[in-house]
Amino acid sequence: MSEPRTITVELGERSYPIVIGSGLLGGDFDLGAYLAGGDCLVVTNDTIAPLYLDTLEANLFGKSIETLTLPDGEAFKTLETMSGVLDKLVSSGANRDTTLVALGGGVIGDITGFAAACYMRGVAFIQVPTTLLAQVDSSVGGKTGVNHALGKNLIGAFHQPRVVLIDTRTLDTLPDRELSAGLAEVIKAGAIADAEFFEWLEDNIGALVARDPEALAHAVQRSCEIKAEVVSEDEREAGRRAILNFGHTFGHAIEHCQGYGEWLHGEAVAAGMVMAAGLSGIDQADIDRLQALLKAANLPVAPPAVGSQAMLDAMGMDKKVLDKQLRFVVLDKLGHATVTSDYDRSVLDAVLEAADG
Numbered sequence: 001m002s003e004p005r006t007i008t009v010e011l012g013e014r015s016y017p018i019v020i021g022s023g024l025l026g027g028d029f030d031l032g033a034y035l036a037g038g039d040c041l042v043v044t045n046d047t048i049a050p051l052y053l054d055t056l057e058a059n060l061f062g063k064s065i066e067t068l069t070l071p072d073g074e075a076f077k078t079l080e081t082m083s084g085v086l087d088k089l090v091s092s093g094a095n096r097d098t099t100l101v102a103l104g105g106g107v108i109g110d111i112t113g114f115a116a117a118c119y120m121r122g123v124a125f126i127q128v129p130t131t132l133l134a135q136v137d138s139s140v141g142g143k144t145g146v147n148h149a150l151g152k153n154l155i156g157a158f159h160q161p162r163v164v165l166i167d168t169r170t171l172d173t174l175p176d177r178e179l180s181a182g183l184a185e186v187i188k189a190g191a192i193a194d195a196e197f198f199e200w201l202e203d204n205i206g207a208l209v210a211r212d213p214e215a216l217a218h219a220v221q222r223s224c225e226i227k228a229e230v231v232s233e234d235e236r237e238a239g240r241r242a243i244l245n246f247g248h249t250f251g252h253a254i255e256h257c258q259g260y261g262e263w264l265h266g267e268a269v270a271a272g273m274v275m276a277a278g279l280s281g282i283d284q285a286d287i288d289r290l291q292a293l294l295k296a297a298n299l300p301v302a303p304p305a306v307g308s309q310a311m312l313d314a315m316g317m318d319k320k321v322l323d324k325q326l327r328f329v330v331l332d333k334l335g336h337a338t339v340t341s342d343y344d345r346s347v348l349d350a351v352l353e354a355a356d357g
């Protein structure tokens, strides 16, 4: 195992480390040291439990461990499932010192974090993300929540973890499509905040798709550094944090119009980033670079034929709509993003035409 790398999310007394390494699970990393007390509830799902639950328990040696294995899938990211986590906490006699540990992808992290935010008005929690998307995005920054029948992530809370433990070796078992979906968020990080990293991705995308461990470790580290820096500056998304939603307004509309589960979140964000880049008014050459990089990561670069009006209607429901005015994250150039509601409506219509098939 190579030396773990640590990044700190600077949030005053709620600051926490993101520890990144290969082989951290089952190794001698003492996760128990981060528990609030002597006991914890590990929440995972039925795909991940057989792969990593026993391994993780080794990192909690000496602690009292309860486990809860949920069914796998975005369809279960609901209040009902979250309520089941609360039931388990109550029935096992959990108290204010109990720590919740999320072992899994973004779905498990979001549900578990939200349960931790609610139980006894807030107990400690730890993220052990096992998808690339969760390692570079959802496990960092404290957004937790569940879906409502009328929209994604409509119910939730900000609740920061005590530590994020990233074992990049868990990516060995991740299906190719899920790896690509995570690469969409990695590419997003470069596009919005670091032109040099974007170039590095262009040079190394083959290695990343081939799961080269060193390349993946660097991509996870740099993406986490970018996210940590943005979150430290604007924890509650009063301003700058919104740039992390680059491609997401279009992406969420794609997911909504298609029906959740058809395309993965990262796939919808990939096509959404190309649409948002089109709205940005940046050089066509830069849009071409973004498209080429996404394609090389086996990601879609255009929306499915769900219809431009349907997408527009769906965007009207987006939480990022302020004062009924659509706001978009756009690029001033590759490596720098801003949020604006000052866009040309005819350009938006032209971008949306791609969804008319």
Ligand code: NAD
Binding pocket: 045, 047, 048, 051, 072, 073, 074, 077, 104, 105, 106, 107, 108, 110, 130, 131, 132, 133, 134, 137, 138, 139, 140, 141, 142, 143, 144, 152, 153, 170, 171, 172, 173, 174, 175, 178, 181, 265
């Ligand atoms: P996911 O949690 O559904 O995981 C994808 C699939 O991979 C699942 O079937 C899972 O069981 C499986 N899996 C996980 N780890 C594995 C491993 N190591 N080996 C084999 N299979 C594995 O999806 P995701 O892409 O991780 O997360 C998507 C969710 O994250 C969405 O609900 C999205 O809204 C949310 N999200 C939240 C934030 C945030 O800031 N909180 C940010 C981005 C996305």
Ligand code: GLY
Binding pocket: 137, 138, 140, 141, 143, 241, 244, 245
């Ligand atoms: N994924 C967007 C954010 O964490 O703010």
